[in-house]
Amino acid sequence: MTVAILSGFVLALLAPTLQRVADRRAGWALALLPLILSLYFATFLKAIGSGEVFHARHEWVPSLGIHLSFTLDGLSLLFALLINGMGVLVLVYAGGYMAGHPELGRLYAFLLMFMASMLGLVLADSLLVLFVFWELTSFSSYLLIGFDHDRADARAAALRALLVTGGGGLALMAGLLLLGQAGGSLELSSLTTQADTLREHPLATPALLLILVGAFTKSAQFPFHFWLPSAMEAPTPISAYLHSATMVKAGVYLLSRLSPVFAGSDVWIGTLTVVGGLTMLMGGWLALLQSDLKRILAYSTVSALGTLTMFLGIGGPLAVQAAMAFLLGHALYKGALFLVAGAVDHETGTRDVDRLSGLRRAMPFTALAAGISALSMAGLPPLFGFIAKELSYEATLGAAWSTCVTTAAVVTNILLVAAAGVVGLRPFLGQTLPTPKPAHEAPLSLLLGPLTLSVVSIASGLIPAMGVNELLSAASTSVLGQPADIDLALWHGVTPALGLSAITLLGGVGVFASRGLVRKSASCCGRVSSWGPAGWYELALRRMNGLAVGQTQLLQSGYLRYYLMMTVAATVGLTGYALLGRGTPATAWNWFDVKFYEVGLVALMLLATLGALLLKSRLAAVASLGVVGYCVSLVFVLYGAPDLAMTQFLVETLTVILFVLVFYHLPESRIVSETSARWRDAVLALVTGVLMTALVLVGTPENYPPISEYFVEHSVTRGHGRNIVNVILVDFRGLDTLGEITVLSVAAVGVHALLKLRRRSDSGSETSVAGPAPVEAAGMLTQKTPMGELHQEDRDAGDDRRGSSPIREGDKP
Template identity: 55%
Template sequence: MSSMMLWAVLSGFIVAPAAPWLCRISGKRGGWLMASLPALLTLYFAQYVPRTAAGECFIFKTPWASAAEVSLSFSLDGLSVLFALLISGIGTLVCIYSGDYLKDHPQRGRFFCTLFLFMGSMLGVVLADHGIVLFVFWELTSISSYLLIGFDHRREAARSAALQALLVTGAGGLALLAGLILLGQAGGSMELSTLVHRGEAVRSHPLHLAIFLLILVGAFTKSAQFPFHFWLPNAMEAPTPVSTYLHSATMVKAGIYLLARLAPIWEGASIWSQVLIPVGGLTLLTGAALALVQTDLKRLLAYTTVSALGIMTLLLGIGSVSALQAATAFLLAHALYKGALFLVVGILDHEAGTREVTELGGLGGAMPVTALAAALAALSSAGFPPFLGFLAKEGMYSATLQAPGAWLPTGMVLLASVSFVAAAGLVGFKPFLGPKITASRTPHEASFSLWIGPLTAGILGLLLGLMPGAASEYLIGPALSAIHPGTVSSTLALWHGFDIKLLLSGTVFLLGTAVYFHWPRVCRGLNFLNASGGFAPSRWYAFGLEALLRVSRFQTRILQSGHLHLYLLIVILTTIGLVGASLLDHDVHVGLGRWKDIRPHEAILVAVILAATVMVVRSPSRLTAVVALGVVGYGVAMIFLLFSAPDLAMTQLSIETLSVILLVLVIFRLPRYSSYSNKLERMRDAGVALTAGALMTALILAATALQREARLVDFFAKNTLELAQGRNVVNVILVDFRGVDTLGEITVLSVAAIGVYALLKLKDIRTNDTTPRND
């Protein structure tokens, strides 16, 4: 079982590279072939439903990064199973749909490849039991969603929306990483299944508030909570299957999953409700209001998704058993009806040529099956009995009525629900009822592959509403037990009698219907929301991005000026600052008393090397500079000889001779010396060079002044013959013990030689000199 769980998580990554090839060989039936993987995963996770309903939890661990104490661990409980079924089940419908929706697209294989990468990443998020593993998959969802949103990369709008989603969710991911690491330190473990039982230790930690806020930032950015909500509607530039899969059923609920998974840690903490309730309330009101001023059906659904995510956050913030049950039921209902509605909008766009609500009407006769699927999903969205959406919204009203300050959360949820009813009418009924509006294409019923997905999701929403006992026992109840340990069952029911919840449901439906019939007037009345866009969070993002780009350009002009001497200056100054500051913090002994041991011939040799160095720098002739540089090299070789290192001396002599010859051959092809700096700059460079030289001298003197046991000498003397079968210690060190380092040095020299050769050939091209040369 454990190995199968690992293969289930990694299957998307394994199949993804083969997706383009599979699309080519399967032709127009590619969608059905691609759907086989998520369908098998659905069956695999479905077999655990009865066992998780019985309270079982399955944990799988395998070593991964043992040095960092990170294991590849996954857990499967009621909450994980619910999300895994949504990911794989809706993924199956989306694959079938996409095969026909993109049947003529030349990049269909690339689409499925990225889609499988996302599916595997999302499964990893909801099944990961280790904080670092969760973060890895969390970031993989951001990267793969970036590729999916920007699938039509030739359009600027798609590229911009993809970048915006990546930056917002990526920044939140960095905050999440910091929060998870601190959470692991506070709780003494990185395993989520362990941390949920150590809430008291986490809440008593000095960094408890920082941990909480960092994790919330990660969750809020991913689940589009205010003020990070703006990226989700803009992501509607993605193809409709992407909007369905990512932005209704899976990715945007990753933040909700994280909050639900970690909820037991902050159970009873006032800060939990003090942050989640207002943020969720503000998000749900913002999304509900902005949804009613949209004419693009995908953006309308996107804003209702923002509002729905706000409702889930608010319910998690309330934290009571009834609120958590309502959040779980609403999560399931929303995934089904919103996924179906997105697919319906894609069909309308595909068959009628538009998704503008004002340009659609009277399509029911031409598209009866699509109209049925839209009606089923819309009724669940509106909270009409006996759909699952009705059960979820009655649960929401029950939870908010029992919450502290009941009138405020209840009022906010009621306003959002009214918007949902109106939006359901605009998407699910208006395009199919009333007089027929001329479209850019002659509308006709979609193919089986297109309408089977939304129809299946709509029927499931109805069946689960008609069987609340089964939904509670096998899906909602086990998930609730994982969020709120100790809860043994769910109380979801279709009929509670005539009570306040039923009254509120009826009132909301009537008000939403009224808004639907007077939508043009309501849209004009709320038009001020569009006029206030200059103060919207999306403008904050644009301003921040522009400021970041300006700072980047400014520092690039300084740090990436294109002048090699400035690069060297920055590197040397940074080294002086860091190393020099480190030396000042330590009691360093340079051993100046040893200078009296210098012999006269050694002093003369050092003086010659220094004089040659000055000549290299000051000489107006390149030939003289090369000769002086050779004197420096031969002087170093003499030092090796004086200190009993003949092998190094021979190597140095060989390299120096070859270098001098090569330089002499090259300098005749170089232009004359030119002065690119003024006197002040040369004085600056001289000061930096002298400081760097003094620092390196101090480091060498300090290192040689230390009296430590020479362990390497004995090691090399003992193992040179035994391990490397050689008697020349220096050669063995270079070839065997430091073989990789020597290979690197050879590679650098080879690359440099290629570069010199390329420069010489470039000069030949510029001068149109094609005469062969004997260099």
């Protein structure tokens, strides 16, 4: 089983190469994998139908109780067959639809990756494995929706899908972890067995709510539905795969999977029924208002997902059976209709239903598949859609608040019947209209999918005993957590459900006939849609970008002193926080301990520091710096550090000389900050100073004893030297000294390079390396414009030598 899941990822890696080698036949060749997988999973049907469940488990992180575990039961089997079955058709279809596209290999790779992710998702038993595959589907669908990445709309749609489903994914992760916490296990199979105790756990409700957010975003439930229609930017094979059988049903799958645990709780029933019902109605209504084939299908998919969610919310054998039957029926007819829409678009050049008519003459087979699927969508016998709809009505009639729920279902189905007519019948009947491309029949690769799905729709409607009964019974068993036996049949006798079907059909035909009127009246109040969740999303995205820009401008202002300020403030804050409560100064204030010359020394240092701060003249400031440095070396002399004193003395002398050399001939700086800025800096500086003083007072040797015993003890015996400081530097920590020397050499090379660069640029040589890069680049830019010379005039001295460049001379009259 694990091999079956991973094989898709492996093939995804090989797909681009295969595409290059096999070219036109690559789609057919790649479709072999899902075909083999479909057959492989089909072999399980008999055993699973009789109640068996298959497990596969590999150790992953055993110490954390995380395993790579998979389970195959009825529900997983239904989805696995859908995913692979649709996979076969979509891969073949993509080969024909995108023939000659330079990136076809990439498309195959993404599709296979997506297929494998979906398969892993529906087979996962560990919650974490499920989550990983869940995110992989989000990720691969991002790549798929944004396949035409050179179009801004496609990118925006892909981002929208990713942000919505990815945001939901975060909530899902939190929910799954809470669920694992509450149940004490991350394995779904063991969580479902302890459903009763789990439901009483205080973490159960938060976990459920978070998981619902994840499922609703993925399955495009209100108010997260808006990403799905915009995802129609993707090429049609992708839309067909993602939005008929797979990606969007992942949320429904998750709800079904957790149904044994949560079904029946008030939150579950309330949320799912209300959200599902709303989504169902809204999707149906919006579907009718569209004129683009794919958008009609997209909104009707939203509606179908709402229906599924609602049935799972209602719960109980009838509703779950209805949900499973509807899921299968929807996948069959919606997949076919998407593929038909693609074929029509491919052969006529438009997807606008108002411009399509009479295509049955040019595209008879496409019309046949479209008609059958549309009738299945409308719920006409003998197609499978009819059975699903009958079951739905039986379920709503048996639900709590059945009047309300049934009315909603009937209204939605009326709308969907009309939508089915618009998509599946309208373009093919009536007078032939001219199309952007002369219409002709689609090739075999584009026909295979719709025709196969139509045949399955008929077959499973006429003879449900041929596997479909078993499959749906097994799936319902998994969802209910108890054995369910479905016996599907076309004819149930004269029942209330049959009456409702008749009403639906009549109503649907009525709405279809008057759809022009409906659309016209709806366009008056069409402005409402701009205020919907899609608008909130745009607003949130803009605000987020604004926030990012704002905080970047704040933190990355481009002013050195603000960076410094931020760094210093952060250091002070963190150090101060760490220092709090770390003990008080250990030594008492003992003034008698201090010698008079030490007080003098300290006073001199403070004075010189003040001088460096306040003196206007640079020379005086440098002299003050020198005084401070010499005082520091005197401190070293007084307190037993002769080596330091010598080094400091030498370095200080060199420092002063360097400062004077560099600054002496430069003009004085005249920039004075505003008073408020100076006060602000002074406060920050003082706080830093106080903190450092506190640090010294707290960090006394009494509080923190020295750690140098080792060096003191072994300096003579092992280092063979009596000056311990020297022994530490050249012996114990010799490598550190090597590092220090390296730093010195790097600095020396740097200084040399900086000074050398100056000399060469001064000499006016032609070598372009001599110039500073930014100015160089700026100079080149100005030269390319006709006004280059004017700009060139007021360039500074460093740029003048560019005057001899050939471009410049060429520009001269």
